[in-house]
Amino acid sequence: MNKTKLTALHRLSFVIYPMAFFLVNTSLLAQEESSEVEEITVTGSRIQDSNIVSSSHITTVDAEAIENRGLTRVEDYLNDLPQISPGQSITNANGASGTASVNLRNMGCGRTLVLLNGRRLAPGTTGGGNCADLNSIPTLLLDKVEVLTGGATSVYGSDAVAGVVNFVLDDDFEGFRSSITHSFYQHKNDNSELRDLVASYDYALADKNIRVGDTTKVAFAFGGDIDNGRGHMTAFVEKTDTDPILQGDYDISACALRSGYSGCGGSSTIPPGRFADFGLYGAYGFTLADGTSPRLDHKVVGDTLMPREGQAYNYNPTNYFQRPDTRYNAGLFGHYDISDNVTAYVEARYMKSESVAQIAYSGTFGNITRFPCYNPLMSAQQYGVLCGQWVGMGGDHAPDFASGAAALAYISGLDIAVGNGDIIDYGAPTYHLKRNVEGNPRQGAFFYKNFVNTAGIRGDINDNWSYDLNVQSTRVDYQNEYRNDLSVRAINNAVDIV
Secondary structure, eight states: OEEEEEEEEEEEEEEEEEOOOOOOOHHHHHHTTTSOOOOOOOOBTTBOOTTOOOOOOEEEEEHHHHHHTTOSOHHHHHTTSTTEEEOSOTTOOTTOOSOOOEEETTSOGGGEEEEETTEEOOBOOGGGTTOBOGGGSOGGGEEEEEEEOSOOHHHHOGGGSSEEEEEEEOTTOOEEEEEEEEEEEEEEOOOHHHHHHHHHTTOOOOOSEEEEEEEEEEEEEEEEEETTTTEEEEEEEEEEEEOOEEGGGSGGGSSOBOGGGOOBOOBSOOTTOEEEOTTHHHHTTOEETTSOOOOOEEEEETTEEEEOTTOOBOOSTTSEEEOOEEEEEEEEEEEEEEETTEEEEEEEEEEEEEEEEEOSOOEEEEEEEEEETTOTTSOHHHHHHHTOSEEOGGGOBOOOOSSHHHHHHHHHTSSSOTTSHHHHTTEEEEEEEEEOTTSOOOEEEEEEEEEEEEEEEEEESSSSEEEEEEEEEEEEEEEEEEESOOOHHHHHHHHSOO
16 A cells, blocks of 8 residues: 655745843942943743743753764664653654654653744654654754753744754854664573463564664765855765664563563464454354354464464564664755845755565464355364254254355255345354464554745844744655555455355
8 A cells, every 4th residue: 555645835934033131130239339230141942032931841962962872863862861751762663653752751742843043943754643753863963952842832832832842053163974773682692481471372582683774874074164254064875774674683672571571462363364253153153053152262273273372473573662764964064144144045955765664574464254064165163063964044044064165055046046145144153363374464664754944034122132033844755565465355255255
């Protein structure tokens, strides 16, 4: 299934605001009349408003702190801050959107305003809602990150209910920067308690020594003055390649653990195939000739049906801990002083990303509720288990056929058309559950491109007032492919082969 959506956003904003100033306690000045007080300017998330006195805490993280952690993704560092709950990231598989987002106070990424150099960062993809995509931020140019954890709706509107995260870039540096980073995860699986537990379920064990999840990032940036320092231009380009990590790579996730390591969970939709009634016999008035309504829970073994005896499918190993991802970033920033009070600036950014999320194999999750007893492919043993000697719907007695082929021959002699709804009455009320391990795991592939262009002018009107007038255009090309799932309609058609 392919979905292609195009999102365009054009924004014109004109902001005039007073410069920040502070009232100095007069009693303090009286005590230190001889001391000279210099001008003090304090900014919080680039808010310049003297009428705002905020008690909200502001956390500032500089680029050096992020670099010292050896992280290539800024969201990995932000998620370690106590005020931030994990949002979308490369570790999402089930329910992934292919983006990276920030979620303040666990109120949702749509209630956290994300700024880049004090200007709103547009939504990343239609699949991620109105959440900004942090993947488009050039980490090589990152100077600092300001996190305002208090609500800022009075300044920025309702999308800043949880707070504001402002990424400030160093777009005034001169010279050349480069960065080549390679990282991976190395782990020794030596938890004997977990390994014994997994083995007791006949599930596959993780390798004892693993080296997985390689990530390589190459980035370059150039910067320099123009026209004797009246202007400045900065350009950057980045590429990031990330390899996947499977949950089956680790002891802790080799199976779906129950609370307190009490056991391994699993799915009753098993690879051999399963037939179960889940109480349908009694619900539909289905009885055997002896008047009993037995429970049915059998698995397929060759051409026979045998009791399932609790067999389950371990769905954990094929799930991704970390998605494979390839991402390209490039951009250009520039500003030029037209006069002492007028500075023109431009910004152009491009980002391309390809990522794949993966979960367990698909299956027939109980999609068939009446298995036709006239199916000629059933063996005599299978027919006996599923259909046997039974009393049909509405009290009509049906003969005890030796096989599905015999049932088909009987039905063919009746005065009803094959495919008629009445034919369904000659079916066993049972659910069919079969895991499609012969195919490939279910995947969601995300392909998108992000184009951002900004142009504006800014400057000072007087000592107390300044202005910033800009136009921003954002375009997102987004495609989502869902792969390797089964068609319920095709499955039912395959079962009802007559």
